[in-house]
Every structure is written in C-alpha cells, then in structure tokens.
Amino acid sequence: MSAVATPMVEARGVLKHYGRSQVLKGIDLEVLPGEVMCLLGPSGSGKSTFLRCINHLERIDGGELWVDGELVGYRQHGDKLYELKESEIARKRAEIGMVFQRFNLFPHMTAIDNVALAPTRVKGVQREQALVEAREMLARVGLAERAGAYPAQLSGGQQQRVAIARALAMHPKLMLFDEPTSALDPELVGDVLEVMRRLAADGMTMVVVTHEIGFAREAGDSLVFMDDGVVVEYGPPREVLENPRQERTKAFLSRVL
C-alpha cells in the first residue's frame, strides 16, 4: 500500500449528539483502501453511530468526515459547504455496502430478489443480467441453492450471508458491518465470519463493529477500542489485544477474553 493513497475513510474530530447526550466526542480515524478495521467497545460507546455516519444514515454535528476523498453529506466550494441533495446522498450510499445486526432482509422478496433489487432499481441493470449476477453473489456466500427461499425460510446465518451478498451486488468500494454476528446462534457465527474473512482476503475495504475478538485478531489490519464516544486505543490488533496500554482497554478485554 502506498503511503500517499487517499484514505477510504477519514474522520477528523467527528462530533454527534442526540439532544443533550454527546455520543461521539471527536473521533479521528483513517481507513486505507484494502484495510480491515475493527471497532471494539462496550455498548453505548458510539461505535455503531460512527459506522452509520460513514454512509450518512446519521448526520454528523461537527468535525469532518471523508469517504474516498469526498465529504460525507456536503460539497465544498471555496470555503463554503453545501448540503447534498437526497439523490446525491443516495448515489453515494450506493457505493458503500452495509450489513446490519438484524439482517434487515426484505421479507416479502426471495433471497435472489433481495440481492437483485438494488442493481436493477438503482443502477438500472437489466433484470436478466441482475439475476445472473445475483446468483453469482449468492454462490460467493455459499447459498446458490437457496436463491428461491424467502428470508423467513432461512436460518439467521443464511439470512446474514444473503444480506452480505445483497450489499456486494452493488460492487461497493467499502463495506460497513454493524455487529453482523451479534444476533446469531453461536453455531451459525462461523459461516458468516468465514464469508467476511474471504472478503477481507480479496482486498475489500471493511469497517467492522464486532465483539468477535478472534476475527479482529486474524482478519483485521487495525483495531480501534472506543469507549464513551472517544477512541481510547488504536493499533494493530495483536498489539492492542495483547498489550493494551490504557486501563479502560485492559478492563474491557479482561471481561470479554
């Protein structure tokens, strides 16, 4: 990776509050192309909120946030900021894949229709072409034979893999994972993590909010420990996990490891 590459995600002093409660208190982070960054931390630490800011599901209240060299939610002209139109925001979101804790598959559509929906409706791909690609995506997550199943007929792990295929079908340049395995039965977690590992190995840029320490250690390039809206510790996963420097990181890890 060259040192001058534009970061895929760059955050400088990002602030976010809901009413009076300050959720993000100045986040500075950088994710390089091809990097897999894992966000770790207790619930309420702001890691999911930060993830949702990246594709503008949440609007930031302060600081600056760039994705692939472009400001999130705004356009800069001279020293003035202009808010983006809804259609422009939608176009940028289409380039970022997101996987949710509770899958959020569309229950009234089959697995393959879930995957083919956005390419046809957002990118204008012909339906036949989109179905062919959707089948490939499902094969990539090991679910080619369940293409015709409705979400309710799939296990949680299968649903989450379909959700990953749905995001990949848009050929995103960045994938966001919001606790992708937290709602799964323990024996189903492995399949989903395996798909994510392969994705990481293929060079996908990924920001992953997770409690899976093993995944963070093996597949992650960097690890961020967040607590109470700030980045407490940042570094290569092994370093942070084995030799945490901050007391809060130590206390958290001693409880989850």
Next chain:
Amino acid sequence: MTHGSEPVKAVPVRHPWRWVTAALVAVFAANALWSLATEARLDWDVVGEYLFSEQIVDGLMVTLMLTAVAMLMGIVLGVVLAVMWLSPNPLVSGASWFYIWLFRGTPVLVQLLFWFFLASIYPHVSIGIPFGGPELVGGSSKDLIPPIVAAIFGLGFNEGAYMAEIVRAGIGSVDEGQEEAAKALGLSRMQTMRRIVLPQAMRVIVPPTGNETISMLKTSSLVSVIAYAELLYSAQLIYARNYKTIELLVVASIWYLAFTTVLTVGQYYLERYFARGSSRYVPPSRIEYVFRNLFRHRRPASEGEA
C-alpha cells in the same frame, strides 16, 4: 401417536351458566319472533313484492357502485396523503395534515350537502390561469356537479382522510430497519416506499380497509339527502307513494345485511391471505368462532363415550 400413549380421558369442565344464558336468549328470541308474526302490522307480502322490484334493484346497483368508486377514491387518496404526511417537506406534510383535519373534522353528511349545493356559491367552475386569467375548460357548476358527482366527491374525499390514517398506521408498523437497509443500498425515498415499505404495510392496512368498505356500504345511504336514487332513496320513493314505510325499510335492510355479509366473508379470506407467513395464528371468522365454542364442550364427551 407415540407408542404406548393413551388419549387423555377426562370429564370436561361443566358450564351451567351457558345453559342459563342460552335459555334466556331463546326466550327473548322466541318472544320477538312471536310478536313480529302476530302483533306487528308488518305486511311481509309487500316485503317480498318489492325485494326484487326494478326500482329497488337499480338502487342497490347504485349503492354498490357508489361504495366501490368511493372506496377506490379513498384508498388512492389515502395512500397519497399518507406518503405526503411522511414527506420531509413541511409544506407537503402540512397540506396532508390540513386535508385530514378538514375532511375528518366535519360530518360526511355536511360534506355531501356542501358538494351538492356548491353551485350556489360557485355558479361557474373552470380550469385555467389562476386569479381570473383566461380559462381552458369551464362550465356551469350545476352541469359539472350532478348529484352522482356530489355523492362520489362527498363520500370519496371523506374516506380519503380515514384511509390516510389507516395507511399511515400501516407504514408505521413496518420495521425501521427495512427503510434503513433500502437507504443504505441507495434506493430513493419513493422507491423505498413503493418497493419495500408499502408491500409490507399491506398486512396492517387490509383488515381496517375491509371494515371501511363495510362501513361505506351503509354510509352511502346518506346520499339519499341529495335525492340521488341509491338503495335507501329508492325505498323512500316507493313508501312515499304507498305508505308501506317499515316494509320498504326492511327491504333495504335485507339488501344491506346481505352485502355486508358477503363483504365480511371476503374480508376474512383477504385477512387470511395477508396474514400468511407472518403469524401461525389464523383468525377464525366470527361464525366459525361461535360454532366452535358452541360445540367444543360436547365433542370430548362424545369421544369419551365412543
């Protein structure tokens, strides 16, 4: 059945109060029937004579047409208003709020009369350049708003306000994560609404819409006040001539009951259709429910005897 298991044999719970209440209901019912047959001066021959008369059947057709058209208008308006209500544009959502406030806040009877008498304040209506500019099409209100249009406007616009609330509740029932997932994929607000949210809202929207249709069938009788010959007004026209008031009201009621029954059955199957996959419990129809409970305490007993 697992090998060695015996079916449960138990004396069912006795329900003495059911027999007491059943006896009371039977006495009242018998008394009502007896008085109707012997004391009331009700001419059943007149009822039979007019039940299928041309004027009544024509009126019935008008009632059914009004119900269908007004409901269609109400549903379309309701969806549009509900989507407008949720718009981030405050003017658009404000317009929706105002519409619902106005049309739900005044009696439908008043609205029917209003449309009917509109010609008295606006003798001439037209489409053209606003503020008195040249007009493209126009004409006398009396010609453009005959009673049938006044009836459809009165019922349809009012229904739109109620349907808007029903659709809004339906949209609100869809999990927020659905909208988020659609947004994250880059779908626009309208695409999200049409492809993702509304199809899932149907399960919540359909049952009350069935209720509204049944209600509309009966509410359409209000149209009689603007002298439009639907079922009730047709009956009124006949009893104005022959003074067989109650008989003709019975005729009209029989038709209303017949079609609400048909609609109720239709609603039950629609509900079952939209509930599939979402719940293991399928609601029994009311008749099914009554019969199930009537015979429930007998079945285990007879099985025990066998």
